[in-house]
Amino acid sequence: MNGLSKDAVNWVEVDAESDGQRIDNYLARLLKGVPKSHVYRILRSGEVRVNGHRAEAATRLAAGDRLRIPPIRVAVRTASQGVPSPVAARPLPVLLEDEHLLAVDKPAGLAVHGGSGVSHGVIERLRAERPEARFLELVHRLDRDTSGVLLLAKKRAALTDLHAQMREGRTDKRYLALVQGRWVGGGRTLDAPLAKYVLEGGDRRVEVNAVGQEARTVVRPMRVLNGFSLVEARLLTGRTHQIRVHLSHAGLPICGDDKYGDFSLNKELAKRGLKRMFLHAARLQCVHPATRERVSIEAPLPAELARFVARLEADGAGQEGGQA
Numbered sequence: 524m525n526g527l528s529k530d531a532v533n534w535v536e537v538d539a540e541s542d543g544q545r546i547d548n549y550l551a552r553l554l555k556g557v558p559k560s561h562v563y564r565i566l567r568s569g570e571v572r573v574n575g576h577r578a579e580a581a582t583r584l585a586a587g588d589r590l591r592i593p594p595i596r597v598a599v600r601t602a603s604q605g606v607p608s609p610v611a612a613r614p615l616p617v618l619l620e621d622e623h624l625l626a627v628d629k630p631a632g633l634a635v636h637g638g639s640g641v642s643h644g645v646i647e648r649l650r651a652e653r654p655e656a657r658f659l660e661l662v663h664r665l666d667r668d669t670s671g672v673l674l675l676a677k678k679r680a681a682l683t684d685l686h687a688q689m690r691e692g693r694t695d696k697r698y699l700a701l702v703q704g705r706w707v708g709g710g711r712t713l714d715a716p717l718a719k720y721v722l723e724g725g726d727r728r729v730e731v732n733a734v735g736q737e738a739r740t741v742v743r744p745m746r747v748l749n750g751f752s753l754v755e756a757r758l759l760t761g762r763t764h765q766i767r768v769h770l771s772h773a774g775l776p777i778c779g780d781d782k783y784g785d786f787s788l789n790k791e792l793a794k795r796g797l798k799r800m801f802l803h804a805a806r807l808q809c810v811h812p813a814t815r816e817r818v819s820i821e822a823p824l825p826a827e828l829a830r831f832v833a834r835l836e837a838d839g840a841g842q843e844g845g846q847a
Contacts, residue, residue: 527554533592540658540679542586546571546578548660550592552650557595559637559647565593615645618672618820623681623813625649625659628822629673631799635664645673658682663689663696663761668781671698671804671822676812684812689761695808698756698766699745699824701801701832702775703785706752710743713769717762728782729764731772738762740769748835751778755805766802777802797831 527533541549550562550571569577572591573584584590616628627645629635634644650659662674662685676682688694718735721727739759746753752775756766764783770776771783779789779800808819824832 527592528594530594532594533590535590535592537584537586537588537590538657539586541584543679543683544584544658544660545580546573546582546584546590547580549584551647552659553592554595555651555654561595565595615649616822618822619818623676623678623811624818625675625677626807626820627673627675629665629670629804631668631670631825634667635661635673646675649675662686665804666764666767666800666802668779668800669698669802669804670825670828672696672807672820673804674807674809674820678812681812685809688809692759693810695806696758696761696804697806698758699801699803699805699828700754700756700766700770701748701778701828702752702754702770703750703778703788704752704775705747705750706742706744706754706775710741712739712741712759713773714739715769715772717765717768719763727763729762729768731768736760736762738765738769740766742770742773748832751835753832767800795831796827796834799827801828801831803828 527535535553537549547562547566550566551559554562563580565571566578566580570591570593571578573582573588575591615630617625618628619626627649629645636644636646646659646661650656653659656677658676658678660676660679660682662676662682665671665673674685676685685694715731715738716733716735717729717738718732719727719729737760741757741759743755743757744752745755754770754775756770758765767777767780767783771780776784777800778784778792779797780802781789781800784800803824804822805824806819806821808817810816811818
């Protein structure tokens, strides 16, 4: 834990690189090995102080702030505890890395961060693998069951710049999805507003709702496969579950989607080899925050998805009409 005491109160001064960072993210990086749930617990209890005052999880730090951090003890795991899943243990392919950016090819089944019953995710894992990194933050997020390009910033200035690019629509994020049904016509924009809601059991969902936030997705057909369509989706806004809800609302749910898809079809597809959601972040383009050059980061279609498309074609379902 970066030399912090486990038996006495710690006093830490915020450095310039951490200026503007949320305190929960700062503590997660500083207290490596401490469960995120415990970080939020000590924040809620008031045991963490900034310049003598209580701090909320969303409190932004400034260079020179003086933090009081209580003694932190980390339970030692036994050999039978915390065994990583095959997905979590698999090395993350690096698509791009320099002193400002890190882009990895995230596999399906791995969360981007810990929380909501997930002990750790991509960000916690990369921080643990790079203890020398003074700063490492997610630029954006992917759903746990979505694979593909995930971009992180290694400097606060890079994070701020990339967030501005995304707000202003200067990034280009494209996804590949296999949907149920035949896409009719060429590309079009799906622009239904989206709102979040919570199910009785606490699970979060998103729905098309007139009072929701503006959401726009440009969808272009790539290939028709006899009852299925492979499409490219470009995000113009970045709402939670946006592509999944927009396609489902259009009557073309994503194959394997366990929240907004066709559940009976998903069971059938699992027997035929598709055991995950067919949604892949294939490409992300942005302006490099330091060089100002246009950067294009691509992740190949995962082998299990490519195999499933090939199986549809081999079964005689391939309709190579291409554009529809």
